[in-house]
Amino acid sequence: ILTTEKSNRILTTEKCNPIVAVAFVAKVMEKAAKAFTEKDNQLSAVHAGRKVMRMAIETPNFEPVQIPLKYIEQSTKDFSDERRLGEGSFSWVFEGKDNVIQRKFAVKLMKLRFHAEIEIAEARRTFEREIVTLKYFSHPNIARLYAYHLDQDLHGTHCLVYELASLGSLDQILRNKSQRGRLDWTKRIGVALDVARALQYMHSGKGGQICFHRDVKSSNICLKRNHSALLIDCGIAKMIPLDESEATMTVMESAGNGLRGTPGYICPTFSRRQKHYGSANEVFSLGIVFAELFTGFLQNEDIDGEEIDLFERYSGDGIEKLDLVSAADECAGQWDTGAKKAFADLTFRCIGLHPKSRPRVNEIVERLEKLASQARPWSVGERNSITVLSSAPLVYFDDEGVHPISMMPHFALERDTLSRCIQESNRDIELIFDVATD
Structure with missing residues (x-):
């Protein structure tokens, strides 16, 4: 006995040709398999995107790579208005958020409202030029480019994924x-x-x-x-x-x-x-x-x-x-x-x-x-020291609480992060790394 999805009619072998019944079953199974495969592919794309973002954020001098669009769409709630941070001549900027790795980032989405082909091509070249430029430069005061998504179709979706500065533009x-x-x-x-x-x-x-x-x-x-x-x-x-x-x-x-x-x-x-x-x-x-x-x-x-x-x-x-x-x-x-x-x-x-x-x-x-x-309220010549015990990951604070810089103790990342903080503070501080004994 077979039940059709749309009409809920019951088909029996007495009312239909066996060949038709087999074909019907095959079609239903094919449709179900296709839906399952599509959902599985979407989940795989999200997992792949998350892996890229984790590596990009935690690895100093990580070279930006292509990231699945599905991950960007999920992290921005399909580019919803509530996640929109601002816009420029060629693009909108959205806040991306991944609760699994507990990170936020900025996503620049290219506008496709241009009517002339030459304008769309120029906007695309602007994105490509930015990717090339930021691959060359790594500096604490230049926003890091984590990843990007450039569609093969000129009229497709083009995104850049950046380090997020939480206070906004000057x-x-x-x-x-x-x-x-x-x-x-x-x-x-x-x-x-x-x-x-x-x-x-x-x-x-x-x-x-x-x-x-x-x-x-x-x-x-x-x-x-x-x-x-x-x-x-x-x-x-x-x-x-x-x-x-x-x-x-x-x-x-x-x-x-x-x-x-x-x-x-x-x-x-x-x-x-x-x-x-x-x-x-x-x-x-x-x-x-x-x-x-x-x-x-x-x-x-x-x-x-x-x-x-x-x-x-x-x-x-x-x-x-x-x-x-x-x-x-x-x-x-x-x-x-x-x-x-x-x-x-x-x-x-x-x-x-x-x-x-x-x-x-x-x-x-x-x-x-x-x-x-x-x-500053201190002397530049004054020297201080910080001893870092590597038994647990360093953490950072934001509005949502305390988060580890990396999910596991990561000596190189923690050292570079602390060094950057000290450089930005203009203080003469000596870093001493040691291993915790308890």
């Missing part, structure tokens, strides 16, 4: 007065230093190639829970091989590429001539970010019907030429007088009209390191 923080108040002047100097260090690393060629980010702005800087900064969105970055000539290493021909970057953050001399792009152009963009940190105003922000232009307001070459020192954001708290003047002076030099008058990135880092040491 522009969002400065736009919110309550959050801005928690970013006091010492933390703002720390953010400025972190971004400068990221650019110093990219410009130095330590990743094997010299690289210009080309879109440094507050919305491309995200803050972690400890207020350390990550530079994100390297989609229009330009890399130059180290074996190129000196002129090519320091100057990038932009003809044919169009004007890249965000208006207001682009060096005025570059936007007018559109010929060469080098370190000095990147320093101007960095200077605008410094001005945002110092004043609390956002570049291009509309206030009372007037669009803010920090270059025109505070640069010696601008129209208004207002005093930058007196424009310090009150939400940043009571500045140290010397640090306040020094940071304002550095910002003023960075946003000067003439590229040759701007400081080099190395000088910016040196000056900010000095300011950061003065902004």
Whole structure:
């Protein structure tokens, strides 16, 4: 006796041909097997994705690899609105969460609303360029790319999976007065230093190639829970091989590429001539970010019907030429007088009209390191020690509680994580690793 799924009719061998009955049974079994196989494949894809993410997060210098789309869809609840963190010109950003490995991450999903084929192709190339760029560079202040999913079909789903900075982007923080108040002047100097260090690393060629980010702005800087900064969105970055000539290493021909970057953050001399792009152009963009940190105003922000232009307001070459020192954001708290003047002076030099008058990135880092040491309640020369007992995994804290850095004791990962924390704190701390005896 056979029961059909749709009509619930009972078929007996008296009412149907045996051959038909056998064919019917075979079809039902084939359908069930197909459904089971599909579900099994989905589970396998999720498990494979989880394995990739665990390795990517726990392994220093892990090279990003392709990850199953099913895993990304599950971790973002099929890219639901409740998981959406923000959006850009080419993409949306979602929060991904894996409760099994107790990790969160950011997922950038390429928009497919472009009508022209050339626009879709350009968006895809932007994703590919970002993957290549981040494979070369590994730095505490550059957001790590864990994995990616690029569909073979140009109109398919394309995603990048990143390290998540839980406090969000710098522009969002400065736009919110309550959050801005928690970013006091010492933390703002720390953010400025972190971004400068990221650019110093990219410009130095330590990743094997010299690289210009080309879109440094507050919305491309995200803050972690400890207020350390990550530079994100390297989609229009330009890399130059180290074996190129000196002129090519320091100057990038932009003809044919169009004007890249965000208006207001682009060096005025570059936007007018559109010929060469080098370190000095990147320093101007960095200077605008410094001005945002110092004043609390956002570049291009509309206030009372007037669009803010920090270059025109505070640069010696601008129209208004207002005093930058007196424009310090009150939400940043009571500045140290010397640090306040020094940071304002550095910002003023960075946003000067003439590229040759701007400081080099190395000088910016040196000056900010000095300011950061003065902004701390301890002496840089003071030496402390931490003894690490390796009987149990190190843990980290977030809103949901305490989580291990790795599921098992992992000496290399714990050592590198602690070393990074010490480097970010600017403290002179000696690490001593030992084995627990109990």
